[in-house]
Amino acid sequence: MKAPVIKVEGLTKHFGSFTAVDHVSFEVYEGEVVGYLGPNGSGKTTTMRMLLGLLQPSAGRAKVFGFDVAREAESIRPLVGYMSQKFALYEELTVQENLEFYAGVYGMRATAYRPRVAEVMDLVGLTGQERERADVLSAGWRQRLALGIALVHTPRLLFLDEPTSGVDPVARRLFWDLIYTLAEQGVTVFVSTHYMDEAEHCGRLGIMYQGQLLAMDTPSALKQGYLHGQAWDIVAAPLLPALDALQALPGIRQTGLLGDHLHAISEPGSYTAESLATALVAAGIAESQVEATEPTLEDVFIQQTATR
Numbered sequence: 532m533k534a535p536v537i538k539v540e541g542l543t544k545h546f547g548s549f550t551a552v553d554h555v556s557f558e559v560y561e562g563e564v565v566g567y568l569g570p571n572g573s574g575k576t577t578t579m580r581m582l583l584g585l586l587q588p589s590a591g592r593a594k595v596f597g598f599d600v601a602r603e604a605e606s607i608r609p610l611v612g613y614m615s616q617k618f619a620l621y622e623e624l625t626v627q628e629n630l631e632f633y634a635g636v637y638g639m640r641a642t643a644y645r646p647r648v649a650e651v652m653d654l655v656g657l658t659g660q661e662r663e664r665a666d667v668l669s670a671g672w673r674q675r676l677a678l679g680i681a682l683v684h685t686p687r688l689l690f691l692d693e694p695t696s697g698v699d700p701v702a703r704r705l706f707w708d709l710i711y712t713l714a715e716q717g718v719t720v721f722v723s724t725h726y727m728d729e730a731e732h733c734g735r736l737g738i739m740y741q742g743q744l745l746a747m748d749t750p751s752a753l754k755q756g757y758l759h760g761q762a763w764d765i766v767a768a769p770l771l772p773a774l775d776a777l778q779a780l781p782g783i784r785q786t787g788l789l790g791d792h793l794h795a796i797s798e799p800g801s802y803t804a805e806s807l808a809t810a811l812v813a814a815g816i817a818e819s820q821v822e823a824t825e826p827t828l829e830d831v832f833i834q835q836t837a838t839r
């Protein structure tokens with residue numbers, strides 16, 4: 532097997548007496564799209580900053596392309612692209628000038644960066660916007676420009692820190708198409724998010740909570756590993772009284788709306804589809820369709836974090 536692109540062993544960061552990242556270990560391989568899912572303050576940015584060599588680990592170690600993040604950060608930087616959570620654009624510069632400026636920062640000469648800047652604009656879909664000033668771009672365009680900047684020096688590994696926060700669902704979708712285009716070209720992507728739907732797009736997914744990596748696996752394996760109950764999809768009308776009735780049933784642990792239907796988790800062995808429908812009738816919901824289903828990533832996340 533090839534050496535991992537990222538190898539993290541017991542990586543830890545303390546800020547005073549507070550532990551922001553707590554003995555995290557994982558590996559990422561070439562061409563993977565690995566998600567890092569976690570709520571605010573769970574340690575996602577702190578992990579990335581250590582992997583980029585921007586923040587010294589308190590304990591443990593990590594290697595990126597075989598280079599130690601604590602001692603060999605200079606060797607890592609040219610090989611990786613970083614789209615920071617609070618990325619900065621030069622507002623008074625145009626799209627093209629922003630890209631050219633950052634190419635210069637990476638030490639690229641004009642003969643090298645002119646064709647690369649054109650290529651990057653095409654890749655992220657900014658062709659035609661070259662002369663727009665950054666300060667007039669919409670959130671979705673700004674995000675693409677920030678991605679383009681992270682790509683200008685042709686990195687083989689991209690760190691994207693909540694790249695789609697604050698952009699609309701259509702722009703988010705387009706952005707994920709872009710991530711997959713890059714992965715097809717062999718770029719490895721490590722991307723943090725707190726959106727469950729985005730987490731579904733990742734090849735593998737790490738679940739961060741209070742500085743700890745609770746699990747890392749493919750979304751389907753994470754769901755298959757969910758042994759703590761049965762998930763149900765329930766079509767019922769009217770929806771909200773049905774939700775109340777469902778919540779009140781014994782043995783029902785989690786409930787919620789999922790699109791146009793209800794989703795619930797019951798204690799293992801507590802219901803069949805028929806008995807759950809019968810229980811709903813007894814609770815005053817005359818008609819419902821109950822189907823056993825796979826847990827969602829949100830179910831997995833709640834289960835993983837509930838016991839902590």
Ligand SMILES: Nc1ncnc2c1ncn2[C@@H]1O[C@H](COP(=O)(O)OP(=O)(O)OP(=O)(O)O)[C@@H](O)[C@H]1O
Nearest residue numbers: 546551569570571572573574575576577578616725
């Ligand atoms: N320089 C610092 N000094 C002290 N505490 C810090 C510092 N940087 C981060 N923290 C704390 O460490 C914890 C983890 O922060 P981090 O930014 O890694 O979380 P995150 O998962 O990226 O959250 P978000 O989704 O809000 O971006 C937070 O409680 C944060 O307040």
Ligand SMILES: [Mg+2]
Nearest residue numbers: 575576577616
């Ligand atoms: Mg963050």
